[in-house]
Amino acid sequence: MSRRLRWAVLGLLVLRSWSTQAHAGATATGATGLEGTGYTTSGTAIASGTTNSNSAWSVTGDIANGVSASQFLGTAYVVDSYTPSNIGWVADQSSGVWITAPGATEYAGSYPGNDSSNVNNGGIYLPGAGTSYASSGSGTYYQEGVYVYTLTFTITGSGSAGQSVSNFRLDLSAAADNNFSIYINPTESAGLPTSTAAYSSPNSIGTSAQTLSLGYNAASADYKLGSNTLVFVVDNTDGITTASSNNETSESGLLVYGLGAVVPEVATWIPLAGALATYGAAVGLRRWRGAEGR
Numbered sequence: 001m002s003r004r005l006r007w008a009v010l011g012l013l014v015l016r017s018w019s020t021q022a023h024a025g026a027t028a029t030g031a032t033g034l035e036g037t038g039y040t041t042s043g044t045a046i047a048s049g050t051t052n053s054n055s056a057w058s059v060t061g062d063i064a065n066g067v068s069a070s071q072f073l074g075t076a077y078v079v080d081s082y083t084p085s086n087i088g089w090v091a092d093q094s095s096g097v098w099i100t101a102p103g104a105t106e107y108a109g110s111y112p113g114n115d116s117s118n119v120n121n122g123g124i125y126l127p128g129a130g131t132s133y134a135s136s137g138s139g140t141y142y143q144e145g146v147y148v149y150t151l152t153f154t155i156t157g158s159g160s161a162g163q164s165v166s167n168f169r170l171d172l173s174a175a176a177d178n179n180f181s182i183y184i185n186p187t188e189s190a191g192l193p194t195s196t197a198a199y200s201s202p203n204s205i206g207t208s209a210q211t212l213s214l215g216y217n218a219a220s221a222d223y224k225l226g227s228n229t230l231v232f233v234v235d236n237t238d239g240i241t242t243a244s245s246n247n248e249t250s251e252s253g254l255l256v257y258g259l260g261a262v263v264p265e266v267a268t269w270i271p272l273a274g275a276l277a278t279y280g281a282a283v284g285l286r287r288w289r290g291a292e293g294r
Contacts, residue, residue: 026159026225028168031261033153036096037254038078048081049122051102057256059101060231061148061191064127068191071103072126076149079253080122087124087251089206090175096257100124101147108249125249128178128236145236148191149254152229155261161226166216168223169262175255176234177206183231184214184221193231196220203237206253213262232256 035056038046046052055075062072079098084091092098106123128145155165174180181200186193198220201210214221236252 026157026163026165028155028157028165028223028225028261028263030156030263031153031168032156033151034170034259034261035151036093036257036259037076037099037149038092038097045097046078048078048097051075051077051120057099057149057151057254059147060150061146061188062101063146063192069103072101072147073191074102076100076254077102077104077120077122079124083122083124084206087206089177089253090209090255092255093173093257096255096259098124098253098255099149100253101126101149104252105249108251124177124251124253126236126252128250128252145250145252146192147234147236147252147254148193149232149234150229151231151256152227154227155223155225157225157263159225161224163225164216164218165223165225167264168216170214170221170230170259171212171262172214172259173209173211173257174201174232175204175206175209176201176232177204177251177253178237179203179235180254181233181235182212182214183229183233185224185228186231193233197233206251206255209255211258 033041033056035041035043037057039056040046040052040054041056042054044052044054046055051074053075057076059073059076062068064072076099079100081092081097083089084098089098100123102120103126104120104123105125106118106121108125126145126147155168157165159165170184174182179201181193181197183193183195184198186195188194196219198214198217199210199212204210216223232254234252234254236250
């Protein structure tokens with residue numbers, strides 16, 4: 001086979017390959033519902049110290065006092081605006097502010113529910129001191145606090161709902177007290193993710209934010225055409241890695257801002273690449289036929 005013929009055949013094979021990729025699976029073109037913490041599903045800021053029934057972020061799972069406690073589940077509350085600067089947290093941002101779980105109290109020292117006058121008014125104190133729970137004859141120690149924050153968003157594009165889309169990425173910045181793990185469409189048990197995390201943060205106590213780009217990964221970030229869940233698991237350990245005798249609550253919250261989708265312009269480069277491949281194949285065939293006297 002002559003060199004020109006080989007180039008012509010190669011061009012046709014490349015064109016076929018691009019055509020197959022363009023029509024196989026789903027292709028993302030954008031996303032809706034990507035709201036930072038402290039915003040409603042329509043992008044409206046929620047007032048400091050309150051919640052909203054249309055909040056984009058909700059607490060969908062928890063471990064408090066060793067078990068899941070319903071009082072900490074529901075739409076997230078916005079932390080008082082003066083709190084971050086007072087305790088050294090990352091500052092609130094224009095695209096996201098600090099939130100916390102329902103049931104948080106305004107003052108440390110009393111378990112939520114025992115001080116109903118100071119609950120759900122912008123406070124940040126929740127169960128969490130250490131990584132295990134224990135009870136003894138001298139009292140109950142509220143040593144574990146894990147809170148699962150969930151945002152539902154929609155990926156738009158071509159294909160069937162539920163198909164994986166590999167041309168999609170989430171960019172965001174996040175901070176938490178004490179640390180967090182991120183999951184994309186996780187499998188769950190009793191409200192807690194059991195699949196592989198897309199990212200796990202260091203223990204920062206809310207003093208620093210992580211800026212991340214979460215690209216497609218079949219194991220940990222399997223984006224789907226249609227509805228998706230972005231899940232943050234915040235572990236309120238109070239910096240303690242073992243059991244603690246501390247029976248007080250401690251600060252806990254989550255901040256997500258700069259949340260947006262990055263989608264390559266597949267619809268632009270595939271036709272261009274196909275046109276170039278077709279042109280190359282046509283030129284190669286014409287030259288080959290001329291060389292062979294056909």
